[in-house]
Amino acid sequence: MSHALINPADPPDRQREKLLQIVEVLMRRVEQGTDDGGAAYTQFQRAALLEDEVRERTRDLEHALDLLNTSNARLAEANRDLEAARQNLSDAIETVQEGFALFDAGDVLVMHNSRFGMHMQDVRAALRPGLSFADYVGLVSRSRFLELPPGETAADWAIRRLRRHKDRHVIFNVRMIWDRWVQVSEHRTPNGGTVILQTDVTDIIRNEREERGRLLDDQARLARATLEHLDQGICIFDAAGQLIGWNRRLGLLLEIPLFRFRIGLDFGALLERAAETLTFADGMTVDRLDGWARRAEGAATREPLRFEVRTEAGLVLSVFAEGMPGGGFVMSFSDVTTERAAIAALSRANETLEARVTERTLELEDALAHAERANASRSRFVAAASHDLLQPLSAAKLFIAAVGEDAIDPRARDTLLKAQNALDSVESILGALLDISKLESGKAALAVGPVDLDRMLTPLRDEFTALAAARGLRLVVRPTGGAIVESDAAYLRRILQNLIANAVRYTDRGGVVVGARRRGGALRIEVWDSGPGIAEADQQDIFREFHRLNARASASEGMGLGLTIVERACGLLGHPLDLSSVPGRGTCFRVTVPLAGTRRAPAPSVPQTDGAGQGLAGRIVLLVENDPDLRRALGLVLEGWGAEVIEADTADAADALLSELGILPDAVIADQQLGDGPRGLDFAAGLTGVPALIISADRGEGLAVACARAGVGLMAKPLDLRALRDWLVLAFGPGGIAG
Template identity: 65%
Template sequence: MIDSLLNPADPPARQTEKLLQIVQVLMRRVESITDDGGAAYAQFQRAAMLEDQVRERTADLERTLDLLNLSNARLADANKATEAARQNLANAIETVQEGFALFDADDVLVLCNSRFGMHMVDIVDHLRPGLTFDAYITHVSRSRYLALPERETPEDWAVRRRRRHLDRHVIFNVRMIWDRWVQVSEHRTADGGTVILQTDVTDIIRSERLERGKMLDDQARIIRATLDHINQGVCIFDADARLVGWNQRLGTLLAIPLARFRIGASFDYLLERFQREISFGEGMSAPLLEAWVKARAGRAALNFELRRGDDLILDVFAQEMPDRGFVMSFTDVTAERAAIEALSRANETLEARVMERTLELEDALAHAERANASRSRFVAAASHDLLQPLSAAKLFIASIGDEAVEPQSREALEKAQNALDSVEGILAALLDISKLESGKAAVSVGPVRLDRLLAQLRDEFAPLAAAKGLRLVVVPCSAVVASDPAYLRRILQNLIGNAIRYTTQGRVLVGARAKAGLLRLEVWDTGPGIPEADQENIFKEFHRLNAPASASEGMGLGLAIVERACGLLGHPLGLSSQVGRGTCFMLQLPRADGAGPPMVPSESRRGGDESRRVAQDKIAFLVENDSDLRRAMGLLLEKWGMSVLDAASGEEALALIEEIGILPDFFLVDQQLGAGMTGVDFIIALRARHGAVPASIVTANRRAELAALCAASQIGLIYKPVDARALEVFLSGL
């Protein structure tokens, strides 16, 4: 009813005024009517609430309409802007001089300009938005304006074009009919679409072709001028063995008039010329050359000689070119061959002279080697022969008891013993020099404990230094080095002995320094020093500084042995000296990984009296072919309280043992027993019959092979000249 009272066409103010009037009338009516349950008033309240809701909904609708109108206005503006941008884009790509096309991510044409496909009029009608890329390629491959490569079908071209489309960026040239060229540039966009640009490059390609032709003409003229000015004859043939180029020098060398050369001439004419007037060198003939020319597979370069008469030799080099043609060069080597022949004759003469001189030098070298070998053998033999009586003399002196000698005679015996010790040292030095010079010295490099070696050297040289009033200082060192223990001991013995010999006051110091993974042993003294001019001479044999070589003072062999032994072991040897202040010898050694052999405590070594007491009442067997030495050792052992059996050979000794039926307590056996078995052979045979018995080889042979053999067979080893102390050490092991 209220809706019928309000006119929707009225303005909002008028409608509000009417509603207020209606509300006032209804209020008066409600107030005038009484109702027991208050239903009328409740209906009034509901009407008022509905009015408020209607008013709110009306306001919301008005705001919604306003927003809708605003959005429609903005959408219209955006549509206008989009259309303007599209038109601007179309106008922009239309102004581009190249053909332009855009395909979306699904390879569907979005837009293109009028120049796209302008070189193929027959496909322009198909270039509309919605065209797929495959359909576009199909139209292009079948266009009559496309110049397909030789022996390629439209389908082949389309397959190759679609394969290129898989790349993100690609640029290539397409040949059209009438010698026109289009460059196609294809690029992928960020959203997966494709942009294609087409550029007419006909003028550029034609210009480059023209410039290339001019350049080739210029190069041809340059090549022609070069060929005519080189000193070689050159001819060029195409793939069909037809002449396409040559120079003037070729006609001169082959004695062919230039009028006979013409473009297109067959190689057969040149080959005929070779057969008539020119002979082939070794390894080449006309059939072989013809077969090389006619070969169709890859031809290797060919090099051979031609001779024209006796006064011309040509070196020919033929090589295939990329177009299957080949080029041949002819070089006059007559003068070179003549020079080579002259040089060869001179070489033959020189070789004969060199051979003659070489034979003379070989004879001289062989003579020197024989002399050196003879000297080495003589020294070794002489030393061995001298060691036999020397051993006997020392043992005879040692067998003389102190109780049987008067004090005056005892002093003479001590001097005789010292003299024999000097002779023994000289003979040992001569043997060492002989082995080192002959190259027969064998070394056995292994871990060597310096604490043990230095302790032994200190005990050995301390009495000698004290006798001269010198202080010997040996700095302890627990390092382990890689060296031959015997030669290292001999090197240090000679260095320390020299230092004590030449030092009159002060001290001798022996120590070691660590040097970057190496160890340097140093022997210092406070002696007179060595002048720089004499520092090389001191290592020569029989050379003593400011003193002649003598048996009592030294023969000057110690440093010679040191230098050769260090060279053999690869231990660098150094020298530093100041005149008036002293000298230092330095020996550089590599460190070893192992711990070295264990050190034997000094308190565990038995003295001479204890050794003799242990061996007392035992039976000793001497096998020695030298009667004097056998007698001397027998006397000494008998003096020590032993019973002695002896024999001159191994066979005799074995027979004697079988005869008496008694096995002695130990054996002392010479290694060189003359004919028959050696000392080691005898001991092995003895142990095979009677089991393990104590035995030692007594020999002057200091070779490492014998020492290794004795060690492997668990046989003792005593070197000649035999010293009483060495026998005591052996007896202490019993």
């Protein structure tokens, strides 16, 4: 009941007062009332309990009152701290030299210092907390201290100012009356408010203006000095076609007194005065030039002009006119009288010189024709003489060879051998002369086509191996892997033959190596020797006719025509020729020949994806060849195709090898000539059921017929590796020879 009688919203003192009144009324009722059945005692108990409850409630109210007093004390202390902080902040912003104002996130003015709005006295009175930013901008736009831009109203300025307020950071200058300037900068705070700073920049702008004025004055003086220093006449006009600059040289060239030039002089008036003494050239007229100068589009569309004029004094002036930014233009006048006179004199001299050159050219053509006729006659004579002399020389060699060795004594035999060698030397020299004659006459018939380089080098190796061995040298000719080049086979062979012969002839010890290197789409054939080398000063002379280094007395060593033939044949074929040499260590000659784009056979390692090794992988091929170099090279090719190769040099060795291994090969490749033992065909025919191929240099019909009867394949040396590979694929394929 006590809770219903007390209003919790009442202050504690009021609630206590109410409780005391309730207790007093209840006690009074207990004392006055009678209760025969013990009701009085019950009421007393209730009054006692109620008093305890009132006492407890009173203690709670007293505790709540103490807490409330403590909170009020703390709130009062916080208010004092807040007021002190506000005062400190106010004092701090007051010390700022610029005008300062803070607007909250709702664009309402919170606080500002006394310098804010100091340039607008009619606005400062309205700057109070609670002022909205829009109202502040409206006040500023209508201030009499604000100098609006030309053509802009106060409303336009306010709209533009509010639009810039949307940016996060804003800095701009505001012009006030009496030529004063204020820089305004706005910055957003983290909670969305806005801080505005106003800085007086009047002195800075005035100083910059003065500095700019001084700079312009200095530039004007510098431009004036530059104009006066130029050897050209210069005149400058603004967009309205009025003169704004010129130099003294202009008056001298145009023959116009300087007092006639003045600032603001119209171009038309100056042109009219100049036209009285000038003659225009290059299609230029007074009207055309005047129309060009009065165009108002500016330099972006005004095309430059270049023409010449001639003065009454005979000066030739080159004129160049060009537009400038802003619509103005500049014209320059250069004195080119001397240059034009020199060009005219040079033209006359050229005409005289051309006549003399024509006359001299005709004389040289006559002399050249005479020399060509003489050279042709000499070449024809050399060719005819060489051919006629080779016939009796060949007959003499045959006669000497027909003399039986038993019919003469040893001394005569030695004499005949020397005569034979002498005739061989003469025949070689005449052949070289005949080659040179063909190359000089330009009548050398070329048959350029694919040339198998290995097939060309193999006979040359066989030809010079014995000669090199006789001189105690070792000749090595490295295979090129079936390279095919574009050249004339006859002339390329003669080039390589002469280079190898020259290397063998001039090398005393060591050896000669012939090889080839691929360089892009070409093959560089190299001939190395370990001879005495060639000094750099002599490297050009060795290609001259009849020139030999360290020449011996005997003509049997050659007459120095080999390298001459090499150089001219390379020039005829278009094959670059060069050499490198180190005296005392040797020489290398190089001939670069274009590749034909195809090869006679693939490289030893052939990818399986193109079918090169299909049917060959894991197959056993027995190779019987008595030439170790050829056997090894062919074995590498077969291994590159995926076959397993077992090698032997004779038929007997092959039989022994097969007996030892206890297997039969899948195919046999055997040379026909295997030394003193059984021939290749006899051996291959004895291996029943094994496909066999005979390789031989014998192109006679008898061997071909024998191989056909025995059911054995035949392939001529040098081998065509593509045909060999096709034979193996056919032999191992389904239904093939081995099937």
